Amino acid sequence: MQIHLDTMLVTLVVASLMIGFSLWLRGKIIAGAPTGAQNAVEALIGFVNDTVRDNFPVHNPIIAPLALTIFTFIFLCNSIDLLPAYLLGHTAHLFGIEHFRPVPTNDLNLPVAMALTVFGMVLYYEFKLKPGHFMKELLLQPFASLLLDSKNPLVKFLGVLLIPLNFTLKLIEEIAKPLSLSFRLFGNMFAGEVIFLLIAMLLLADSSEQLASFGGIASELIGIMVGVGWSLFHMFIGLLQAFIFMILSVVYLSIAHQPAEH
Numbered sequence: 001m002q003i004h005l006d007t008m009l010v011t012l013v014v015a016s017l018m019i020g021f022s023l024w025l026r027g028k029i030i031a032g033a034p035t036g037a038q039n040a041v042e043a044l045i046g047f048v049n050d051t052v053r054d055n056f057p058v059h060n061p062i063i064a065p066l067a068l069t070i071f072t073f074i075f076l077c078n079s080i081d082l083l084p085a086y087l088l089g090h091t092a093h094l095f096g097i098e099h100f101r102p103v104p105t106n107d108l109n110l111p112v113a114m115a116l117t118v119f120g121m122v123l124y125y126e127f128k129l130k131p132g133h134f135m136k137e138l139l140l141q142p143f144a145s146l147l148l149d150s151k152n153p154l155v156k157f158l159g160v161l162l163i164p165l166n167f168t169l170k171l172i173e174e175i176a177k178p179l180s181l182s183f184r185l186f187g188n189m190f191a192g193e194v195i196f197l198l199i200a201m202l203l204l205a206d207s208s209e210q211l212a213s214f215g216g217i218a219s220e221l222i223g224i225m226v227g228v229g230w231s232l233f234h235m236f237i238g239l240l241q242a243f244i245f246m247i248l249s250v251v252y253l254s255i256a257h258q259p260a261e262h
Contacts, residue, residue: 006100007107014076056254071246077105078238111185115178118249125256138170139163192234
């Protein structure tokens with residue numbers, strides 16, 4: 001039961017930058033062919049709209065803005081890893097903060113919070129749009145419904161006995177959605193952080209004496225090249241994880257909006 005102030009602070013800064021940039025861009029929008037930041041944002045919005053249109057069969061005006069917010073927010077949080085190693089940590093130490101985690105998605109609390117928010121929306125639309133069908137799936141699928149359709153009273157009674165099993169299986173299926181969303185993002189970002197630390201510990205010189213030697217210089221050069229290469233790959237992973245989180249959120253919400261089959 002802890003509140004991670006580093007995660008709260010960095011996410012607040014990222015969210016503030018997103019809002020501030022949006023307000024600034026709103027005053028810069030021009031008609032005609034866009035240029036600069038407007039062109040980049042319009043391309044991003046077009047990409048997200050096409051993705052939502054391909055994966056969301058019905059109209060809901062909040063899905064595309066939600067997908068855009070998720071993608072942009074997660075990508076910006078992941079991109080903090082591209083800052084020079086320990087920059088934010090050393091800056092925090094100047095203010096007396098002993099431990100500081102600069103990448104908020106490397107803290108399991110943030111991915112879980114975002115996944116639970118999406119999961120809460122999925123449940124909301126399930127109960128709002130098709131409550132009877134959802135309760136039937138929750139209690140009767142996959143076994144009990146087959147038995148309850150029988151005219152044999154004994155078979156019907158067996159179907160009733162299977163309701164707790166159906167409920168357990170459905171509960172596991174639903175809980176797997178936020179777990180897969182959160183742990184996939186956290187696991188990839190945490191692994192990237194660990195590899196950054198391994199590169200620093202194994203290849204970078206930790207003293208001026210080591211750096212003065214030929215082996216220290218060679219190790220430093222190799223470490224820098226490996227670090228830059230891994231940074232570029234990690235940036236791609238951060239972009240990919242932002243897209244995966246967005247697309248799965250859209251797919252889960254799309255399933256909740258699909259009409260009940262009769």
